[in-house]
Amino acid sequence: MRKLFLIGLLISLLVAGSIFGAEQFPRSETLYIAGHQWGPPTSFNPYAGNPAWPMHQGMNLIYETLFLFNLLNGELEPGLAQSYEWVDDLTLKVTLYDGAYWQDGQPLTADDVVYTFELANEYPLGHTVVWEYLEKVWAEGDKTIYFKMKADNPNRLILLNQLWTVFILPKHIWTKVEEDAGYDVVELRRFENKNPVGSGPYKLHSFNSERIVLERYDNYWKNKIYGGLPKPKYIIHPVFKSNDEGNLAFEKGEIDLSQQFAPQIWKMWEDKKLPISTWYKKPPYHVPASTPSIWFNLHKHPLDVPEVRKAIAYSIDYAKVAELAMTKYSPTAKSSLILPFGAEKEFFNEDIVKQYGWEYNPKKAIELLESIGCKKGPDGIYRLPDGTRLGPFKIECPYGWTDWMVSLQIVAQGARRVGIDIQTYFPDTPVWADDRNTGNFDIIMNTPAGYPGPTQPWARFQDALYSKGNAPMGQVAFRNWGRYENPKADELIEKIPKVTDKEELKKLYAELDKIYMNDVPLIVLEYRPWLFHEFNETHWKGFPTAENPYAPPTVLTAAAVKILWHIEPVK
Incomplete structure (x- = not known):
């Protein structure tokens, strides 16, 4: 019997090793998370093209941001900074906490903040966009930073967004990184930063192709x-090949x-009785925060015809997308970017929305x-008056993104029923990303x-409709992938960040949404959570829910970094 027990134990350890790696960590001290890292980690440089977890936006574990965005109320909570205030229409004052320091013991000061923002003025980085609106950033003493916007081009929304998305870096370390890179942005991005020194509650313990391990920094400022240490000593993120494997x-x-x-x-909890839950116990289970959409290449005929795009919009069964693709995690989408x-x-x-938008209506x-002279061919597909067949059009998303794949299958089915030939195409993620960025679709x-924050819904309109400064077809673009152009939309997008009156903002957003509904450069398919919030309380308990927010x-x-101080290991 003892021999059988030892054999079973050995097998269980081998199985565990395949998930958790060769080195074992005490389960009561280790929090395992998933969904942030896809593919082997290669760089922990926040300026790399594809930085590894936890160098993702707002993840205050190693590096930290000035403030922490709270999805529930839209507020910016204290991070490295304890407060901010507008001292006039153009100037924002940020005050740091007393006593913040880096993991090497050096004090974290206003000079580090100024240095981090000025880096983006010296090099094209992720937060370089803020310098389109900023005139200067300066420190007064160790704890106070001032941001002054350009009088002729201010943008409060973009500036506020930087407060929770830009990781503050240690000047005393990154000046040397700059020097070693020869002050070349390409080399700066190539720096892999395998021993990052941040100000956060965790340090990088180890990583390989199968997992990333963080270890608690017990002297976190x-x-x-x-009120004490974070409860998990270790946080481990396994690298799964698919949703199915991770689930x-x-x-x-x-x-x-x-x-x-x-x-x-x-x-998992109703049928299998597992200790698993989400934010809500009933549909939509998660908090909707983003709008996955299909984008049209507006430079390809006949997708350059607005009526064709709107016909596709009417052909989509949005309730079916919510029910099947999003498995009840989304309310039925409306024809608005808000x-x-x-x-x-x-x-x-x-x-x-009722006057200018659309809903599922195949007859419409x-x-x-037919109102623009389309005639159905013998194959059941419509032709334009010039003879152009409505398809085949390839509609694509990455292979393995199962919710999106099902969404596009529903789109293709609905289009076919009204006489438009759409065929699904599911390439690997890098191919999809390149197709999207270069307009090869x-x-x-x-x-x-796709992220929430103080900029919404303005940022969604800017991503979708703003044409100024966007790369042409064939070159790499990072927004407006269909290369939509409308001077009136550009004008409204530029105006909104300068307006503070709520009633005027409502009118401007209504006008912008009307342009979107008339021109249909993209179609919102569903409402997706920014991040799915799913927890299993087999080993840890006390995760936040709608009842305990x-x-x-x-x-x-x-x-949500506060979770680490609230959860407890299951005894």
Whole structure:
């Protein structure tokens, strides 16, 4: 019997090793998370093209930001900084906490903040965009930073967004990194930063192709504010090859906190009686925060015909997308770039949507096509008056992104029923990303400004409609992938950040949304959470929920870092 027990134990350890790696960590001290890292980690440089977790936006574990965005109320909570205030229409004052320091013991001061922002003025980096609107940044003493915007081009929204998205770097370390890189941005980005020195509660312990391991930094400067140490000594992020692989580990209790798409997750607690939950116990289970959409290549005929695009919009069964593709995680999408709930709800105009928008109506799609002289061919597909067949159009998203793949299958089915030939195409993620950025597509799925923050819904409109400074077809673009152009839309997008009156803002957003509905450069398919919030309480308990909303459902990101001080190991 003892021999059989030892054999079983050995087998279980081998299986565990395949998930957790060769080195074992005490389970009661180790939090396993999933959904942030896809593919082997290669660089922990936040300026790399594809930095590894936890160098992702708002993930305050190694490096930290000035403030922490809270998805639940739209507020910026204290991070490295304890407060901010507008001292006049153009100048923002930020005050740091007393006593912040780097993990090497050096003090963190206002000079580090100024240095970090000035880096983006010296090199083209992720936050370089802020310098389109900033005139200067300067420090007064060790704790105070001033940001002054350009009088002729201010943008409060972009500046506020930088406060929670830009990691503050240690000047005393990164000046040497700059020097070693020869002050060349390409070399700066190539720096792999395998021993990052941040100001956060965790340090990089180890990494390989299968996992990333963080270890608690017990001397973290903010422990006294949070009332003690973070509960997990280690945080481990396994690298899974697919959602299915990660979801199986989650169901087995090998993952504690996940932001992967897990279809029909309610069956895990209703049918299988597992200690698993989400933010809500009922649909939509998660907090919607983004708008995955299909984008048209507006420079390809006949997709350059607005009526064709709008006919496709009428052909899509949005309720079916919410039910099947999003497995009830999304309310039925409306024809607006503004979310009809949460902090954006005050700008959503139902009357504009009813007058200029669309809904699932195949009959209306056919009427629209025939109104511009389309005739159906013997194969059931419509032709324009010039003889151009409506398809085949390739509609694409990455292979393995199962929720998006099902969404596009529903789109293709609906289009075919009204006489438009759309065929799905699921390449590997790098191919999809290159197709999207260079405009090498017919129709492609992506999310406009897929993160929440103080900039929404303005950022979504800018991502979708703003044409100035965008790269032409064939070159790499990072927004407006269909290369939409409309001077009036550009004008409104430039005007909104300068306006503070809520009533005027409502009118401007209504006008911008009307342009979107008339021209249909993209179509919102569904409302997706920014991050899925799923937890298994086999080993850890005390995660936030709608009934206990002490932190937002953003899986350790931004204000959700507070989770680490609240959860407890299961005895």
